[in-house]
Amino acid sequence: MIRTIAWQNNEIHMIDQRFLPHDVRYLICATHHDVIDAINSLAIRGAPAIGIAAAMGIALGMISLPPQATPQEIQKSFHELCRLFISSRPTARNLFWAAERMQERFRLLCPENDQAVNLSAVQKALIQEAQTILDEDISQNRRIGHWGAALIQDGDNILTHCNAGSLATGGYGTALGVIRAAVEAGKKIHVFVDETRPVLQGARLTAWELMEENIPATLITDNMAGYLMSRGKIDKVIVGADRIAGNGDTANKIGTYTLAVLCREHRLPFYVAAPISTFDRHTKEGKDIPIEERDPQEVTAWQHCSIAPHGIKVFNPAFDVTPNRYISGIITEKGIARPPFDVSLGNMCAG
Ligand code: MRU
Numbered sequence: 001m002i003r004t005i006a007w008q009n010n011e012i013h014m015i016d017q018r019f020l021p022h023d024v025r026y027l028i029c030a031t032h033h034d035v036i037d038a039i040n041s042l043a044i045r046g047a048p049a050i051g052i053a054a055a056m057g058i059a060l061g062m063i064s065l066p067p068q069a070t071p072q073e074i075q076k077s078f079h080e081l082c083r084l085f086i087s088s089r090p091t092a093r094n095l096f097w098a099a100e101r102m103q104e105r106f107r108l109l110c111p112e113n114d115q116a117v118n119l120s121a122v123q124k125a126l127i128q129e130a131q132t133i134l135d136e137d138i139s140q141n142r143r144i145g146h147w148g149a150a151l152i153q154d155g156d157n158i159l160t161h162c163n164a165g166s167l168a169t170g171g172y173g174t175a176l177g178v179i180r181a182a183v184e185a186g187k188k189i190h191v192f193v194d195e196t197r198p199v200l201q202g203a204r205l206t207a208w209e210l211m212e213e214n215i216p217a218t219l220i221t222d223n224m225a226g227y228l229m230s231r232g233k234i235d236k237v238i239v240g241a242d243r244i245a246g247n248g249d250t251a252n253k254i255g256t257y258t259l260a261v262l263c264r265e266h267r268l269p270f271y272v273a274a275p276i277s278t279f280d281r282h283t284k285e286g287k288d289i290p291i292e293e294r295d296p297q298e299v300t301a302w303q304h305c306s307i308a309p310h311g312i313k314v315f316n317p318a319f320d321v322t323p324n325r326y327i328s329g330i331i332t333e334k335g336i337a338r339p340p341f342d343v344s345l346g347n348m349c350a351g
Pocket of ligand 1: 045046047048092161162163164165168169173174175201239240241242252253254318
């Protein structure tokens with residue numbers, strides 16, 4: 001299994017996803033600023049992976065405090081670190097969820113106005129919490145794979161979008177975790193990978209992961225999915241998620257909504273695979289999910305080579321929202337939620 005991110009000797013080591021598929025290069029983050037840059041620049045990306053990176057980044061920031069830091073300085077630094085990380089990308093719920101987990105752990109050790117803070121104990125506990133978030137993510141992905149594999153038939157042709165694999169998580173993956181688990185269960189399947197413009201997470205990352213594991217796959221451009229469906233070449237679509245609203249509306253990589261609508265037209269099942277940490281009970285509907293807009297250069301250039309006329313106006317939303325009515329099921333570590341999602345997801349989150 002590809003290890004996306006690890007805490008090693010008080011540094012964070014991560015695969016630098018900007019160089020894949022041709023160069024497997026590791027980025028070593030020695031400061032929390034390095035981690036924030038890595039998240040902003042998509043060196044690490046994918047909702048669960050950036051949540052883990054943020055948790056580790058907060059721990060990394062805290063270990064740089066001098067031993068003589070006062071309780072007030074410790075409080076201030078911790079809250080500033082959390083603020084920096086939660087403003088690094090706006091859509092993925094897991095980023096906020098991970099920061100909240102770190103805040104809970106911190107609050108227990110460092111109640112406000114406490115004058116006797118053991119900094120070294122706080123630092124150890126925060127490193128441990130970040131590591132636990134990573135370990136739990138991998139085991140949750142395996143459970144998502146277990147439930148999701150039951151939805152896959154021998155001989156299926158599955159289309160996936162973006163990268164919801166090991167690289168987007170602590171390891172194993174969500175949508176790709178389901179595919180991996182089906183293969184591990186002996187099912188013979190084939191995966192269509194769409195390239196996922198503008199940053200090509202499908203072509204660069206998902207295609208690479210599948211080839212590394214010899215899972216049969218074919219790369220297509222984003223605009224080919226409808227044609228393939230109309231020819232009966234696709235049996236189902238499985239994608240990951242960045243944030244799932246209380247009613248099941250799902251934000252995921254731009255282009256996901258188009259695939260869901262195509263599935264409805266062709267009467268194909270459309271599944272979302274995501275851990276409970278992606279659910280946002282406080283956001284009732286998809287229209288309230290903040291959608292990140294990224295640098296226009298992602299659209300007008302590829303690897304610094306211009307592909308559009310200079311000065312053209314660009315719109316570059318990184319995500320879209322698929323309304324719950326197009327989603328056949330949401331595969332979580334606790335089982336498969338079915339419509340109505342406000343009820344099924346509500347029960348899962350409570351249980
Ligand atoms: O912009 P990215 O590459 O971070 O977007 C990633 C996605 O949209 C993934 O599908 C999603 O985070 C799920 S990853 C398990």
